[in-house]
Amino acid sequence: MSFLLRRIAFYVLTAWAAITINFFIPRLLPGDPVTALLGRMQGRIDSNAEHALRVLFGLDQDATLWQQYLDYWGLLLRGDLGLSFTHFPTPVSEIVNQSLPWTVGLVGVATVIAFVVGSLIGTFLGWRRGTWADGLLPVATFFQAVPYFWLGLITIAVLSVNLGWFPSSGSYDRGLVPAFTGEFIGSVVYYGFLPALTVVLSSVAGWVLGMRNMMVTVSSEDYVTVAHAKGLAERQVMLGYAARNAVLPQVSSFALSLGFVVGGTLIMEMVFSYQGIGYTLYQAVSTHDYPLMQGCFLVITLSVLVANMVADLAYALLDPRTRTEDR
Amino acid sequence: MSAGVETDPGVARDAGPTAEDPVLEIRNLSVDYGFGDDPTHVLRDVSLTLRRGEVLGLAGESGCGKSTLAYAATRLLPPPGLITGGEVWLTGRDGERADLLSLSDAELRAARWRDIAIVFQGAMSSLNPVFRIEKQIVDGILAHRPRMRREEARERAAELLRLVGISADRLRSYPHQLSGGMRQRVMIAMALALEPQVLIMDEPTTALDVVMQRQILEQVMELRERLGFSVVFITHDVSLLVEVADRIAVMYAGEIVETAAARDVYTRPRHPYSAGLLGSFPPLHGPRRELTGIPGAPPDLSAREPGCPFAPRCPHAMDVCRTELPVLGRTAQGEDGRLVACHLHTAGAPLPEEVGR
Amino acid sequence: MRNQLLFLRNGKVVTGLAILGFFTLLAVLGPWLSPYDPNQVSDALLSPPSATHWLGTDHTGRDILSQIIVGARGVLVVGLVAGVSATVVGVLVGVTAGFVGGVGDESLSALSNMFLVIPQLPLIILIAAQLPSAGGLTVALVIGATGWAWGARVLRAQTLSLRKRDFVEAARANGERTWRLVLAEVLPNLTAVIASGFVGTVTFAVLSQVTLSFIGITPVSEWNWGTILFWAQNNLALQRGAWWWFVPAGACIALLGMALTLVNFGIDEIVNPRLRSTGLHARSLRRRGIRPRVGFTPVVREVRS
Numbered sequence: 001m002s003f004l005l006r007r008i009a010f011y012v013l014t015a016w017a018a019i020t021i022n023f024f025i026p027r028l029l030p031g032d033p034v035t036a037l038l039g040r041m042q043g044r045i046d047s048n049a050e051h052a053l054r055v056l057f058g059l060d061q062d063a064t065l066w067q068q069y070l071d072y073w074g075l076l077l078r079g080d081l082g083l084s085f086t087h088f089p090t091p092v093s094e095i096v097n098q099s100l101p102w103t104v105g106l107v108g109v110a111t112v113i114a115f116v117v118g119s120l121i122g123t124f125l126g127w128r129r130g131t132w133a134d135g136l137l138p139v140a141t142f143f144q145a146v147p148y149f150w151l152g153l154i155t156i157a158v159l160s161v162n163l164g165w166f167p168s169s170g171s172y173d174r175g176l177v178p179a180f181t182g183e184f185i186g187s188v189v190y191y192g193f194l195p196a197l198t199v200v201l202s203s204v205a206g207w208v209l210g211m212r213n214m215m216v217t218v219s220s221e222d223y224v225t226v227a228h229a230k231g232l233a234e235r236q237v238m239l240g241y242a243a244r245n246a247v248l249p250q251v252s253s254f255a256l257s258l259g260f261v262v263g264g265t266l267i268m269e270m271v272f273s274y275q276g277i278g279y280t281l282y283q284a285v286s287t288h289d290y291p292l293m294q295g296c297f298l299v300i301t302l303s304v305l306v307a308n309m310v311a312d313l314a315y316a317l318l319d320p321r322t323r324t325e326d327r
Numbered sequence: 328m329s330a331g332v333e334t335d336p337g338v339a340r341d342a343g344p345t346a347e348d349p350v351l352e353i354r355n356l357s358v359d360y361g362f363g364d365d366p367t368h369v370l371r372d373v374s375l376t377l378r379r380g381e382v383l384g385l386a387g388e389s390g391c392g393k394s395t396l397a398y399a400a401t402r403l404l405p406p407p408g409l410i411t412g413g414e415v416w417l418t419g420r421d422g423e424r425a426d427l428l429s430l431s432d433a434e435l436r437a438a439r440w441r442d443i444a445i446v447f448q449g450a451m452s453s454l455n456p457v458f459r460i461e462k463q464i465v466d467g468i469l470a471h472r473p474r475m476r477r478e479e480a481r482e483r484a485a486e487l488l489r490l491v492g493i494s495a496d497r498l499r500s501y502p503h504q505l506s507g508g509m510r511q512r513v514m515i516a517m518a519l520a521l522e523p524q525v526l527i528m529d530e531p532t533t534a535l536d537v538v539m540q541r542q543i544l545e546q547v548m549e550l551r552e553r554l555g556f557s558v559v560f561i562t563h564d565v566s567l568l569v570e571v572a573d574r575i576a577v578m579y580a581g582e583i584v585e586t587a588a589a590r591d592v593y594t595r596p597r598h599p600y601s602a603g604l605l606g607s608f609p610p611l612h613g614p615r616r617e618l619t620g621i622p623g624a625p626p627d628l629s630a631r632e633p634g635c636p637f638a639p640r641c642p643h644a645m646d647v648c649r650t651e652l653p654v655l656g657r658t659a660q661g662e663d664g665r666l667v668a669c670h671l672h673t674a675g676a677p678l679p680e681e682v683g684r
Numbered sequence: 685m686r687n688q689l690l691f692l693r694n695g696k697v698v699t700g701l702a703i704l705g706f707f708t709l710l711a712v713l714g715p716w717l718s719p720y721d722p723n724q725v726s727d728a729l730l731s732p733p734s735a736t737h738w739l740g741t742d743h744t745g746r747d748i749l750s751q752i753i754v755g756a757r758g759v760l761v762v763g764l765v766a767g768v769s770a771t772v773v774g775v776l777v778g779v780t781a782g783f784v785g786g787v788g789d790e791s792l793s794a795l796s797n798m799f800l801v802i803p804q805l806p807l808i809i810l811i812a813a814q815l816p817s818a819g820g821l822t823v824a825l826v827i828g829a830t831g832w833a834w835g836a837r838v839l840r841a842q843t844l845s846l847r848k849r850d851f852v853e854a855a856r857a858n859g860e861r862t863w864r865l866v867l868a869e870v871l872p873n874l875t876a877v878i879a880s881g882f883v884g885t886v887t888f889a890v891l892s893q894v895t896l897s898f899i900g901i902t903p904v905s906e907w908n909w910g911t912i913l914f915w916a917q918n919n920l921a922l923q924r925g926a927w928w929w930f931v932p933a934g935a936c937i938a939l940l941g942m943a944l945t946l947v948n949f950g951i952d953e954i955v956n957p958r959l960r961s962t963g964l965h966a967r968s969l970r971r972r973g974i975r976p977r978v979g980f981t982p983v984v985r986e987v988r989s
Contacts, residue, residue, distance in 0.1 A: 010794060010798075011801075013794065013798070014797075014798045017798050017802070018802050021802075021807070025810060025811060025814060026814060029814045127978065129406075130362075130406065130969060130976035131969075131975070131976070141942055141945050141946065141949075142942055144941070144945060145887070145939075145940075145941025145942040145944070145945050146937070146938040146941070147891050147894055147934065147937050147941075148895075149913075150913065150930070150933075150934035150937065150938070153913070153916075153917070153930050153934065154930075154931070154934070156922050157922050157925075161922055161923060161925065162925075168922070168923075213952075219405075219978045220405050221452060222447050222448075222453045223452060223453055223454060223456075224979070225398075225403055225405070225447065225453075225979070226445075226447060226453045226454075227455070227466075227979075228403055228439070228979030228980075229401065229403055229439055229440060229447075230439065230440045230466065230470060230517075231436045231437060231438070231439035231440045231441065231467070231470050231471060232436075232467070233436070233470065234432075234979075236466070236470070237978075241455055242978075244455075244457060245455065245456070245457060248457070255801075256797075256800050258801075258803075259800065259801050259803035259804060260803070260805075260888075262803050263803045263804055263805030264891075264895075266803075266805070266806065267805070267895055267898075267899070270899055271917075281806065281809065282899055285809060285813045285899060285900070285901060286899075286900060288813075290813075290814065293809075293810055293813060293814075294810070296806070297806050297807065297809075297810045300803055300806045301802050301803060301806070301807075304801065304802070304803050308801055318457065319456075319457060320456075320457060320459075320501045321457075321501070321503050362968075362969055362972075362974055362976065398981070399981060402979075402981040402983070403979060403981065405981075406976040406981075408981050409974065409981065409982055409984060410981055410982065410983040410984070411985065412985050428983045432980060435980070
C-alpha cells in the first residue's frame with residue numbers, strides 16, 4: 001500500500017507545484033500584457049471579474065505576495081480561472097470544459113492505442129533479434145525523429161488534399177447537431193480518424209524502441225531461460241514470461257513520458273484545427289489571450305497528472321512487489 | 328557407486344546402450360561464443376557420460392565451461408552461443424535414445440523438464456518475480472500434460488512443495504516473499520515436477536550459507552534415493568562434491584582434464600589442476616589441510632595458446648606441455664575407470680608426488 | 685580508449701555523426717552558401733522546384749532552399765544552447781542527489797520527477813508567449829530550464845550505483861574531499877550517460893523550438909525550419925499542393941533528429957552491452973544457417989578449419 005500512498009503524495013505535491021508555477025509565471029516575467037488589455041476593457045468588465053484577473057496576473061500591487069497567493073488559491077478552489085479576452089465575457093473554465101472531452105477522447109484513445117500496438121511490435125522485434133525484423137528498426141527511428149506536427153501536415157496533404165478520403169480539419173460535420181446518435185458518433189469517428197492516425201504514427205515508434213530494448217534485456221534473464229527449460233510453448237515464454245516483465249519499465253516510462261507525449265500530440269490538434277484543449281491553447285497564444293493560456297496549462301497539467309496516477313495504478317496491479325511489503 | 332571399466336568417451340562411437348546404462352551421453356560437444364568470424368571456442372570436444380542413478384560432479388574454477396556445458400547440452404545457451412559439433416544422447420524411460428541436438432523444436436520442448444530438468448544458479452533470478460510460485464510450477468506441469476486439469480496440477484504442486492519441506496500454503500506466495508533457501512527449494516520442487524530422469528544442478532547452493540547448503544544437499548540426495556533420478560552437480564567447490572558425487576569430472580578451459588570416482592579424485596588426484604583445486608577448499612570432514620590455492624587465473628579463451636591450457640600455471644610443466652595439447656587417456660598407473668589429460672602420464676618419467684600417490 | 689574506438693567503429697554512430705557534420709557545415713557557412721537572400725521577394729510566386737530555384741519559392745517568391753540553408757543555424761544554435769544548459773543543470777541536480785543521499789536526494793528526485801511529469805511543451809509555450817520577445821536564445825534557455833529532468837534522473841541512478849563501487853569507497857576512506865571525489869572519480873565514469881543525456885536534450889530542444897516557431901511564438905522573421913513551416917501552414921501550402929514548401933524543411937528536421945538518435949544508440953550500446961548487436965548481422969547469419977533464438981541455441985555442424 002505504501003507504494004500507492006507515496007505516489008499519491010507525489011502527485012499532490014506536483015499539482016501544488018504546477019499551480020504555484022502558474023501563479024508565479026506572470027509575476028516573474030518582465031512585461032505586463034494584461035494591464036493594457038484591462039485598460040481597453042474599461043467599463044465593459046464588471047468589478048468582480050476585473051478583480052479575478054488582477055489576482056491571476058499579479059496586478060494587485062497593494063496586497064502582499066502571500067495575500068495574492070491566498071486569493072489566487074481562493075479563486076482556483078471556486079473554479080474561477082478568469083475571463084477569456086477573445087471570447088469576452090465567457091469564463092475560461094467554461095471554454096476549457098468544452099474542449100477537454102475532445103482532447104481526452106482523441107489524444108487519450110490514440111495514445112493508448114499507440115502504447116499497446118508499439119509494445120506488441122517491440123515485443124516481437126526484441127524476441128526476434130538478429131533476424132529480418134531488425135530491418136524495421138531504422139523505420140522506427142525515423143518516425144521517432146519526425147516532428148509530430150509535420151507528420152500531421154504530410155497526412156493531410158496525402159490522405160485529405162490529394163486523395164480526399166478524410167476531412168482535413170474539424171471534429172465533426174458542422175451540419176449535424178451534437179447528440180448521442182449513430183450519425184453524429186460516426187461523424188466524430190470519421191473526423192477523428194486522421195488526427196488519431198497521426199498521433200499513433202508519430203508516438204508508436206518510441207514505444208516500439210523502448211519495448212524492443214527491454215525485451216532484449218529481459219530475454220537474457222534467468223527466469224526466461226528457466227521458462228524455456230520447462231519446455232513451455234514459445235508463445236507462452238515470449239508473452240507470459242519475457243513480455244510480461246519487459247512491460248513493467250515500459251508502463252513506468254509511459255507514466256513519465258506522458259507529459260512529453262501529450263505535449264506533442266496537443267500540437268496535432270493545432271494542425272487539424274481539432275476543437276480540443278491544444279487547439280484552444282493555440283488560439284489563446286495567437287490572440288494573446290493570457291487568462292485562457294494559463295487556464296489551458298493548468299487543465300492540461302492536471303489531466304496529465306490524473307493519467308499518470310492511472311498508469312501508476314496499472315503498474316501496481318502488474319507488479320506484485322509494489323503491493324506486498326512483508327516477506 | 329557405479330565405478331567400473333569405462334570406455335574412452337572420445338572413442339565410443341556406437342549409438343547402442345552400453346552395459347553401464349548411460350542416461351545422458353555427451354559426445355565431442357564443441358561450443359563457440361560469438362557468431363562472427365573470430366568466435367571464442369569455449370568448449371572443445373567435451374565427452375561425458377552420466378549413468379542411471381548416478382551423481383556426477385562437474386568441478387572447476389568459474390569460467391572453465393561447466394555451466395556452458397550444461398546449458399549447451401540442453402540447447403539453452405543464449406546468443407551468441409553456438410553449438411558447432413557433437414551429440415547429446417538421452418535415453419528415455421522407454422529405453423529409446425535420442426540426440427537432443429538433432430531433435431526438432433517441438434520434440435526438444437517435450438523432452439525438456441520431462442526428461443531433463445535444471446536447477447539454475449541464482450534462485451532469486453530463476454523465479455519470475457511477477458508470478459506466484461503456484462503458477463510457475465503449474466505452468467511447467469501443464470505444458471507437458473495438456474489434458475491435466477488445473478486443480479490436479481495445483482495439487483501436484485502442493486505435493487511437490489511438501490516434498491522439499493515447504494508448507495503448501497506458500498504456493499500463494501510471490502518469490503520476493505520467500506527466503507533464499509526457500510526459493511532454492513522451490514526451484515528443486517519445480518524441477519522434480521515431472522519426475523525427470525536427469526537433474527542438472529548448476530551451483531545450486533553457492534549463494535546460501537553453509538547450514539542451508541547442507542540441508543538442501545541432504546534433501547536432494549534423499550529425494551534421489553526415493554525417486555531414482557540421476558544428477559549432474561556443477562560446483563567450483565570440490566570438497567563439497569566429494570561428499571555427494573559418485574564420480575567427478577574436472578574441467579579446465581573448456582575441456583575435461585580428469586574423470587574418476589569421487590573418492591579417487593579426492594585422495595589420489597592425477598591431474599595437477601585437480602590437485603590444485605583440492606588445495607583451494609577446506610575439507611568438510613577429516614583433518615584440516617593447508618589451503619594453498621592455484622596461482623594465476625584461468626586463461627582467456629579468446630586467445631588460445633598451443634599446448635596444454637594449464638601449462639602456464641602448472642608447477643610441473645614440461646616443454647611438451649607448451650606445444651602439444653594433451654588428450655584424455657589412461658593414467659600412468661593404468662587404473663581402471665579413470666582418465667586424465669596430462670603429458671605427465673604419457674612422458675614415462677616418474678610422477679610428481681601430488682599426482683602420483 | 686578502447687571504448688572510444690569501439691564507438692567510432694559503430695556504423696550507426698558514423699552515419700549519425702556524418703549527418704550532424706553536414707548540418708553543422710550548413711549552420712556555419714549558411715549565409716555564404718545560400719543562393720539567395722531568404723527574405724528577398726521575387727516575381728516567381730509559389731513556383732515548383734526549377735533550375736533557378738532548386739526547392740521552389742513561397743507565396744512572395746522567396747527562395748526556399750536559401751531559407752533552409754540559412755535556417756540551419758537557428759536550429760543548431762538553439763539545440764546546442766538548450767542542450768548545454770539542460771545538461772549542466774541535470775548533472776548538478778542528478779550527481780548531487782545521487783551523492784548526498786538521504787533527504788537531499790529525496791527532495792531533488794521529487795523535483796526532477798515533477799519536472800518530468802509536468803507537460804513541458806505547454807509550459808514552454810506558456811512562458812515563451814508571455815515574454816516580450818521570445819528570440820532564439822531566450823527560447824533555448826527556457827527549453828534548457830525545463831528540460832533537464834530526464835538527464836538528472838538517469839544520472840542520479842548511475843551515480844548511486846557508482847558511489848557504492850570499491851574505488852569510490854576507497855577514495856572516500858582515504859579522506860579525499862567530496863568535490864575532488866566527484867570530479868576525479870565519479871564524473872569521468874558518467875561520461876557516456878551525460879553524453880547520451882546531452883544528445884537526447886538536443887533532440888528534444890530542436891523539436892520544441894521548431895514546434896514553437898511553427899505555432900508562431902518565436903519571431904517569424906528569425907529563420908529556422910519551423911518558421912518555414914509556419915509560413916507554409918499560414919499560406920495554405922497544403923491546400924495549394926505546394927509540397928516543396930513543407931516537405932524539405934520537415935525532412936531536414938527528421939534527418940537531424942535521426943542523426944542524433946543514431947548517435948545515442950551507439951552510446952546506449954556502450955552503456956548496456958546487452959544491446960550490442962556485434963556479430964548479429966541478419967544476412968551473414970542466414971547464410972551460415974544460424975537462426976539466433978532465445979532458448980534454442982543454434983546447432984551448426986560446420987567443418988572446422
